[in-house]
Amino acid sequence: MPELIDPTVRLRPSFLAAVAEFHADREQGVPWFVTNVDPPALTDADAFAAYVARVLGERTEDGAVRNGFVPMTTLWWVEGEEMLGRLAIRHRLTPALERVGGHIGYDVRPGARRRGHATAMLAAALPVARGLGITRALLTCDEANTASRRVIEANGGEFLDTDGDKRRYWVPTA
Structure with a gap:
């Protein structure tokens, strides 16, 4: 059964395979987190370990939060040794995240x-x-992503409004 786990170097082969799938996908664009991977991490095991440490460090204000970012908890959706997706929970919102991005972003x-x-x-x-x-x-x-709309609504999302081409929802966490 799949579960959310902290990023780990143990899943490097599956992570790299997932990144390759995202790059090859012609149906949707390459997600932000894929373009955010430190390039050396894609070829070097030590650099991948440093990337994982950076991602884990982004969880606190005094951690490795990059300029312009808010603290966020990144988790990987895995089953056994296979990384199926990733999810990031942003701990707070900026005005930009209120318009695009929100608290939670996910990719399968x-x-x-x-x-x-x-x-x-x-x-x-x-x-x-x-x-x-x-x-x-x-x-x-x-607006055009009906699959994501269904995911949000299946989790109790209440439609707030549309801002440009983005639909915004409030989802209860309890």
């Missing part, structure tokens, strides 16, 4: 899509967000 690797992983992954993340003090999470999706 192309080879694992259409199996309910995004819905289950978001459901598993909501108690984590609650533990971070987020009583209701703002989630956004593209």
